[in-house]
Amino acid sequence: MKFCAAALGAAIILGGAAAAATAAPMSIVYSDEESASTILEGGTALSPEDGLFRQDPGSGGVFREGYDHHRLAKVNGHQLAKMTVPKMVETLKTQIDGGEDILGGESHIVMVDEVGNAFRDKKARRCFKKVSIRGARTVKIACQNRIKLTKNGWKLIIGKAKAPPKQGKNHPGTRLTKAMRELDAMPWGTEGESYADRVHFYLAPALVTLVGEGKGKHFTFNKKGTLNIRPGMRGVAGALAQGGGVWLQMYHGNGKAVSSKTWKFAAKRLDTYMKRNGGKNNRVHFMMHGTKTKPRGAKGCATPMACNWALAKKGYNKRVLKRGVGVWKAGDQAAEWRDEYKRFFGIA
Numbered sequence: 001m002k003f004c005a006a007a008l009g010a011a012i013i014l015g016g017a018a019a020a021a022t023a024a025p026m027s028i029v030y031s032d033e034e035s036a037s038t039i040l041e042g043g044t045a046l047s048p049e050d051g052l053f054r055q056d057p058g059s060g061g062v063f064r065e066g067y068d069h070h071r072l073a074k075v076n077g078h079q080l081a082k083m084t085v086p087k088m089v090e091t092l093k094t095q096i097d098g099g100e101d102i103l104g105g106e107s108h109i110v111m112v113d114e115v116g117n118a119f120r121d122k123k124a125r126r127c128f129k130k131v132s133i134r135g136a137r138t139v140k141i142a143c144q145n146r147i148k149l150t151k152n153g154w155k156l157i158i159g160k161a162k163a164p165p166k167q168g169k170n171h172p173g174t175r176l177t178k179a180m181r182e183l184d185a186m187p188w189g190t191e192g193e194s195y196a197d198r199v200h201f202y203l204a205p206a207l208v209t210l211v212g213e214g215k216g217k218h219f220t221f222n223k224k225g226t227l228n229i230r231p232g233m234r235g236v237a238g239a240l241a242q243g244g245g246v247w248l249q250m251y252h253g254n255g256k257a258v259s260s261k262t263w264k265f266a267a268k269r270l271d272t273y274m275k276r277n278g279g280k281n282n283r284v285h286f287m288m289h290g291t292k293t294k295p296r297g298a299k300g301c302a303t304p305m306a307c308n309w310a311l312a313k314k315g316y317n318k319r320v321l322k323r324g325v326g327v328w329k330a331g332d333q334a335a336e337w338r339d340e341y342k343r344f345f346g347i348a
Contacts, residue, residue, distance in 0.1 A: 024051030025324035033059045035334035050347050056104035073104035074111045081118035081172035088179035096198045109198050116204030119173045119236040124164040124228035160225050164232050173235025180242035200245040208248045211269050212262030241279025251289035260297035263311040267320045290331035305333040309340045
């Protein structure tokens, strides 16, 4: 199911009365109080009715009385990766069910922060074989390569690498996929949703750039497709596909923006990848950031935030942007993000 604020507003009951429905898609402010206030408080601010949710814990919430159902619960991804399947199911379900002791529990949505290296596949092991050349000598070559005998000797023929292997049942990604499938079998509410629909994932920069920069079916190959040079995400792909949303962190851990190449390819490729893994191809979203640098390769934009929005509105990305967009640590670019949001979604 594609999440939007209208569906959420219609489904959530607050204080015995239906929460106000909104027309804008679900979007997320994951920022400190000062920059969140710039976006959500004051005469030029956005409102929860404009689709905005705030990631908890966040002082001030959405700066409106009666809108605690627009505060999102959170589970630490590194801790989740260490859990058994039953514990994963219990932890996520508890956050979704909410309660007085659950920060952000009234939204009945839980964010996994984050799906990163802890869920990444093991690095593919290279395979080698020994080949005899006319019985005179033996050479060691990669398994996908072959020897072609020539009139005056021999020639190495480079072959394509095989896809990385599936991950074992004890791999964190495999366990999370199994947990999400169990949650998907549990109905939630009366709108045909499941508990899995209430789980969203922040996808770490390492995996965003894997998808945006990598080659091959699982994004693991080098440019020529002859080697697996990057650990993939086969194990956790099924989990992402079952969730209500995957929010791509379009920035690196050092605060720099991802490249314009990653902006161009990541969302479309991940949409397709999730569909191949049993999900729908409409659950990917962008998470922007108040980066101090422009994305490498970006042209014709004055500021880093302007570049983010320009790249998010280009080509296939525009349909992704229409699903809702998030911002993490907007900093001194909070007002610019807010104003760009208003312009794109036609908010006065």
